[in-house]
Amino acid sequence: MSDTAQGFRxxxxxxxxxxxxxxxxxxxxxxxxxGIPTLIADHIPAERExxxxxxNGVLGMGPAPQPYEENPWLVNASTQRVTIRAGGSFVHHADxxxxxxxxxxxxxxxxxxxxxxxxxxxxxxxSATEAGRQIGGAMDLAVGAKRVWVVMEHVTKDGQPRxxxxxxxxxxxxxxxxxxxxxxxxLEVTPKGLVVLDRVPGLSFEALQARTEAVLQQx
Numbered sequence: 001m002s003d004t005a006q007g008f009r010x011x012x013x014x015x016x017x018x019x020x021x022x023x024x025x026x027x028x029x030x031x032x033x034x035g036i037p038t039l040i041a042d043h044i045p046a047e048r049e050x051x052x053x054x055x056n057g058v059l060g061m062g063p064a065p066q067p068y069e070e071n072p073w074l075v076n077a078s079t080q081r082v083t084i085r086a087g088g089s090f091v092h093h094a095d096x097x098x099x100x101x102x103x104x105x106x107x108x109x110x111x112x113x114x115x116x117x118x119x120x121x122x123x124x125x126x127s128a129t130e131a132g133r134q135i136g137g138a139m140d141l142a143v144g145a146k147r148v149w150v151v152m153e154h155v156t157k158d159g160q161p162r163x164x165x166x167x168x169x170x171x172x173x174x175x176x177x178x179x180x181x182x183x184x185x186x187l188e189v190t191p192k193g194l195v196v197l198d199r200v201p202g203l204s205f206e207a208l209q210a211r212t213e214a215v216l217q218q219x
Contacts, residue, residue, distance in 0.1 A: 006202075006207065007202040007203075008184075008200050008201060008202035008203040008207075009200065009201075009202070010154070010183040010184055010200060011183040011184075011200060012183070013036050013039060014039060016036055016039075016151050016181060016182070016183055017036055017037070017039035017040045017042070017043055017151070018040075018043040019181055019186070019198075020037075020040050020043075020109060020149065020151050020181050021040045021043035021044050022043075023186075024040075024044065024048075024050055025050075026048045026049050026050060027049060027050075027106075028050055028051070028106035028107055029051045029053055029059075029099075029104060029105050029106050029107075030050055030051065030052055030053065030105065030106060030107045030108070030109065031052075031053045031054070031055070031100070031105050031107070031108040031109070031141055031145065032052060032054070032061075032076075032108075032109050033108065033109060033110035033111055033138065033141070034077070034078045034111060035111035036111055036151045036152070037109040037110060037111060037151055038076065038078055038080060040109060040151075041061055041062065041063050041064065041082070042063040042064055044063075046062075053099060053100075053105060054076040054077045054082070054096075055077040055093075055096055055097065055100065055137045055141075056075070056076065056077045056093060056096065057090050057091045057092060057093050057095070057096040058076060058082070058084070058088070058090060058096075059088060059089045059090070059091065059099075060084055060085045060087055060088025060089060061076060061082045061083065061084060061085070061088065062082070062083035062084060062085040062088075063083060064080070064081065064082065064083070065081055065082070065083045069083070077137065097137070097140060100137070100140050100141055100144040100145070101140055101144045102144070103144060103145075103146060105141070105144065105145040105146065106145070106146050106147065107145060107146065107147045107148075107149060108141040108142070108144075108145035108147070108148050108149075109148075109149045109150075109151060110123055110138060110141065110142065110148060110149075110150050110151075110172075111123055111150070111151060111152055112150040112151075112152040112162070112177075112180075113126065113152070113162065113169050114162050114163075114164055114167045114168065114169050115150050115152075115162065115163055115164070115167070115177050115180050115189075116163075116164050116165065116166050116167045116214070117163070117164070117165055117189070117193055117194050117214035117215070118175055118189070119174075119175045119176055119177040119178065119189040120166070120167050120171055120173075120174050120175060120176075120177070121142055121148070121150060121167075121171065121172045121173055121176055121177050122167040122168075122169035122170060122171050122172060123138060123150070123172045124136070124138060124170070124172055125169060125170050126169055127169065127170070128170050138172050138173075139172055139173055142172050142173035142176040143173050143176060147178050147179075148173075148176045148177050148178060149177070149178065149179045149180070149181060150177050150179075150180050150181070151180075151181040151182070152180075152181075152182060153182060153183055154182035154183055154184040154185065154211055154212070155211055161211060161212055161213040161214075162182075163180060163182075163187070163194070163212045163213065163214050164213045164214055165213055165214050165215075177189055179197075180194075183200075184199065184200055184203055184208060184211065185197075185198060185199045185200070185203070185208055186198040186199075187216070188219075192217065193214070193215060193216075193217050194212075194214055194215070194216050194217065195216075195217050195218070195219050196208065196216050196217065196218055196219060197219055205218055
């Protein structure tokens with residue numbers, strides 16, 4: 001039986017990005033990882049001053065440009081075309097990572113393959129022997145930002161949970177995640193376990209737990 005037939009509709013990628021954007025306060029310096037996180041820039045209201053950072057040395061990114069406004073030389077770390085808000089700036093690559101490693105980012109939003117109930121994150125490889133992948137700047141961001149939020153699908157394409165008691169993939173960083181946004185729910189990582197902050201309309205707590213290996217708690 002499909003999710004829609006069971007009375008709820010999972011969020012799409014755009015909906016997930018918008019849900020994360022809803023919770024980012026004004027004044028924060030925020031890095032957006034590759035994948036779904038890059039879409040968050042399109043959903044931060046222009047009147048809310050959030051300074052978006054990219055590892056390649058951009059501070060003050062705005063939403064994605066319209067096709068007729070693209071600047072081929074203005075890209076983020078994912079090589080996607082971006083815009084710059086008024087007051088935005090460019091810094092050397094080393095200075096950009098000094099921002100990351102110096103603890104100056106209020107938040108980093110990353111994609112994920114798996115997150116454990118204690119906040120462990122796996123987002124770069126499916127096994128220790130997988131070839132052709134690089135961890136990139138994710139490990140710096142995961143340990144350097146003041147907060148790490150992960151946005152990802154709640155289950156894999158074949159229905160296996162991504163939110164686990166323990167990650168089975170190689171870790172990006174241990175105990176770094178403070179909040180998880182999925183297409184079904186928002187979960188807070190706390191010392192007593194995963195607390196459900198929000199669910200999509202029509203999804204019961206029991207149905208959410210059935211799709212999650214880790215034990216959930218109601219707020």
